[in-house]
Amino acid sequence: MSLGGEPGKTAGRAHFVFLACAVVSSLTVNPAAGQQRPFAEDAFKDPSAGPIYRAAVDNWRSVDESIVRYTARIQQRIAAALRTPLKDRILYRNETAVRAFWDRDYEAVVQVLGTRSQYPGRSIAVREGDLDFLDDLPFDEPFEPGGDRLFFGISESGDDEAFEARDDEFWFAHPLASGADTLYQFESGDTLTLSLPDGRRLQAIQLDVLPRVADVHRITGSLWIEPETGALVRGVYRLSKQFDAIRDIPEMQEEEAEGSFKYVPGLFKPWTFDLTMVAVDYALWDFEVWLPRSMRIEGEVGAGILKIPVSMDVAYEMESVTTAAEEQRMARAEAAGETPPGGEVLQEVHFESRAEAMEFIAQLLSEEAGKPYEPMGRGGRGSQGRRSLLIAPQDRESVTTSPDLPPPIWEEAAAFPSDEQLEEYVQSLADLPAPTVQGIPWSFNWGWARPDLVRYNRVEGPALGGKYEAALGGPYSLTASGFFGFSDLQPKARLNLQRSTVLRRLTLGVYRENVATDPAGGYLGFGNTLDAFFFGRDNGEYFRSTGVDFAWSPPVGARDSFRLRAYAERQEQLDVETSFAFFHMFDSGWRFRPNVLAADADEVGGELRISPWWGGDPSGGQIGLELYGQGGRWWADADEVSRDYGRASAGLRGAYSLADGRWRAGFETGAGTTWGEAPLQRAWFLGGAQSLRGYPASVAVGTSFGRGRLEIARSFDEVGSLSLFGDVGWAGNRDDFDSSDLLYSVGLGGSLLDGLIRFDLSQGLTGPRKQFRIDLYLDAIL
Structure with missing residues (x-):
């Protein structure tokens, strides 16, 4: 594991001191650690898990004041795509590079080095002057050392309140927060050995976080904890249950019951979100403090037939760090008239206003970069509502071609997790036991409630279907679906038992159904239904199949890049059973073309x-x-x-x-x-x-x-x-x-x-x- 950073490099840049003396803000802190109540008796599945967890909790509940300030180059890249059978279409992408100046007593200052976005209609808005690059800059504030280290970048706060149940917004049940031992169980795992540059070795112990029941507010994953300090070295986790907006938000349940969504077509429901992986990695700076190195987030947003996978990478490159211990050494050296460690003399400069200080900092950055920078006022375009103070290039177009920009997220880059590391993260999630499902959650839909339950074709005419889905516990689920055609008057049904993990889906099915000669053509789907009903153009060839099959396919949320299927079935010919198409309704001589003579x-x-x-x-x-x-x-x-x-x-x-x-x-x-x-x-x-x-x-x-x-x-x-x-x-x-x-x-x-x-x-x-x-x-x- 790369530790990052260079030993001996500490803060001493003059503009950092100017910033500390000029920019005024407030500091949000975590509550101090207090007397802990006893943990639940069954919270730890093995004796080693208890001490590791206690060390992690103590570290999380303490206020980390060891870091006074830091400077970091941060690269971020995001992509959101629309998943279709052929390919994932990129709807949104962005690459951003910034330089962050963070101080624990003041607001962070962010120097924009480059940003590049692409989404439909953006170039039109830019050309017509309706959009400035700062308007869609997807970076707000850098890592807060005193905040939460597991959910940084996801949750805005690190205190207990950020992880308490509430109805007004989505929340996470933090595995280290008060009462988490009643929501999770913990189990120790492998030991990760880190080799330091001076030859020392440091160990981090794996602590598996296992939710007692699957819940949209609980995660499942693994934390790697440094046992002496309780510091988080790495975290890999995901939501233990897919989030469904109507099911899991009380207000939306009431609106659904009142019929507020009755005009939303069934093909655009349900509205779901699945956080499929979060991986955070930390590096040890100067053998003293843990600071972020990289973060990876993957998820999928769903609206019925629309599936939008989203992924984000963040990489930190620390340029300088000042710790509290180092600041004390510098103060003692200055008081004794000695040269401070590192050989740099810090200088304080005071300003009358924040604007004056920001102008001065922008001038320093302009001299360093060789191109003019300017501060963006709080009320200025693109800076409203941001928590950080922005300094941006005067030449707006230069940000899109900056050499500091990372490559798109689908390309490997040294600062970000490699494909091999991502596979390692996924495998660590796959090794965890599936969380217990409370009760037998189930759902039933029929007709227009779902896009795949209404169809029209020439061998069965109009057909209505129903689908029952139930979670049986662990990775197992049961699906029963059926159709009835009003022209052929024949029932069709399929019963599937599925085992789904983060690596694969295994499905055992029993069926009696109509199938197309080319199942990948989608001829029993919504598009061909419209073609057949309105224009009389049914492009499929069909036969009836009755039997049993077993299939192996990618996990839920992944693109269907492969499918292996074995089957034993009875096949029968189907005849054309209807002669109606909307635009041929007055043509008495028109008929659908014949079906294949299977x-x-x-x-x-x-x-x-x-x-x-x-x-x-x-x-x-x-x-x-x-x-x-x-x-x-x-x-x-x-x-x-x-x-x-x-x-x-x-x-x-x-x-x-x-x-x-x-x-x-x-x-x-x-x-x-x-x-x-x-x-x-x-x-x-x-x-x-x-x-x-x-x-x-x-x-x-x-x-x-x-x-x-x-x-x-x-x-x-x-x-x-x-x-x-x-x-x-x-x-x-x-x-x-x-x-x-x-x-x-x-x-x-x-x-x-x-x-x-x-x-x-x-x-x-x-x-x-x-x-x-x-x-x-x-x-x-x-």
């Missing part, structure tokens, strides 16, 4: 889908890979002869910037084939917006396929783009491939938010079924 068969097999994605910056390079493989043995009803097959496909997608970033190019290419004898429902189908624009769904069907598309797009202010594109595709028997059978199309497209919402006008160029088509869909490459 073979009635029994099948056992397995399938694996791997779909990693690299890059999230909509103005940078992105690339994604999709690999799929499936193998099975099936028995047709017609002859009951067993047949084996295997099939595989590979796809590559990418997007990259051209010229000055306003132009972008995107491409997709894919191919697949089948070996052996597969039923028709295991064929490859091309056609429609997802695979071959300018043609109807399933225009080409076969045991092999190949396809590609190329686009050139002009972006407009991170909001949308217009593009020209061309598609090519073929499907059939690979031994019969002929280039003259290739289907081509061209078109014009428009999109919002990096392809999140896509609108295409396309024209097929070859083949008897070429069409002019208009498509509106979600989740495109550009």
Whole structure:
């Protein structure tokens, strides 16, 4: 573990003394440690945990006055993305670098070194003068040595009141606060040995924090405590239960009961937040005091179908630190007429006002940086409501290109936790036992209450569904869902038993349901429902499946980058059961196209889908890979002869910037084939917006396929783009491939938010079924 800092470097910079003499503020402190009541008898799961916990509590409740002042360079980077099946789209990102001058008796002064933000519409606001870079500067105040060290950056206060139950806002039950032993249990773990630069060794002991019951206000995680002083060396934790706004906020429960949210569409509920990981690391400065080195926060905000993962990194590089002991040594040396330790003589300068002092400090920083800085007044633009005093460059545009800025959060950088360290943090959380669930929390929804419980397609007509979800305790949950189609008059149901951890989800299911030949196409989802109901364009091919399966997939909250599934099932053909579409209601001769003639068969097999994605910056390079493989043995009803097959496909997608970033190019290419004898429902189908624009769904069907598309797009202010594109595709028997059978199309497209919402006008160029088509869909490459 890197300890950071350099021994012997202490504060002595003149401008720090000027700051201490000029800027007036108040100091918020923790309550002094008092007489502790006895801890709960079952608070400690082993004898070693008690002394470690007591040392940590004493340290937390004491007021840390050992640090008088410090100077630090702080780098911060944040990203928030919208999660979709194809990729995570970056909705917001920021990189910031500041220099903080903190003093325990005065307000902190923050020198802005650089900041760079990107989100839809920002460039428009900047161009029209409606936004200054300070307006969205996401940094307020530096680390407070006398405050809380576990929740710093999350909670604004470090005293007991910050962690007491209250209804007006969200709060944390701090594991070291008074009464925490009745909410948590504690268990000692491994010992972490730290090697100091002078050869000494320091130990930190792991203390697991285990909530007695899962609760949205309680964390689960591990603290590494230095046993002699009780100092926190590292903390890794997460919320023990996902937060649901309507369920967990009494005021919102009342509003829900009164019907205040009845007009909010079910596809945008529930409103949830899950703090999936917080990791704080401290470094030992000059063998005396622990100061922050890095912090990582990961979470996910949810609003129904909208899932927004958020991550933040903070890194501290201490430039100078003055401790109380050192200040006393300096005072004694000055009184004795000796040169102070470090060789620097501190000078006091007094000013008539804070403004005069800030102007003087800005002048010092300007001379040091070689460019002009100016203080930002309390009532000035971008500084209102901030707790720190800001000093910023006069040239506002220079902050976006500052060499002090860190790289985006998806790139590794030396100051921040590496990918290996992040994996280590996640593994430490995975090693903890799942918290006990109080009772059996459950929920039931049906119809419009959720976006996936209403659908329309040509094989079942309008269908309503219901879903029951229950937490069984620990990592186990039970889900029962069902649909009833009002045209086919057939019930469908699925029962899942799931084991979910921070590393994976394991799901055992029993089902009788309608499935699409390409489950990843989303043909039983909301988008295809709208297409089928209004325009009569049902792009899926369906069959009924009854059986049992077992699946391994990423944990809840993670992108679905892989899925391994084994199954044994009965497959049956489905007929078209409805002929209604809104815009064809007066066309008596119109009908939906036929469904695939699936073979009635029994099948056992397995399938694996791997779909990693690299890059999230909509103005940078992105690339994604999709690999799929499936193998099975099936028995047709017609002859009951067993047949084996295997099939595989590979796809590559990418997007990259051209010229000055306003132009972008995107491409997709894919191919697949089948070996052996597969039923028709295991064929490859091309056609429609997802695979071959300018043609109807399933225009080409076969045991092999190949396809590609190329686009050139002009972006407009991170909001949308217009593009020209061309598609090519073929499907059939690979031994019969002929280039003259290739289907081509061209078109014009428009999109919002990096392809999140896509609108295409396309024209097929070859083949008897070429069409002019208009498509509106979600989740495109550009």
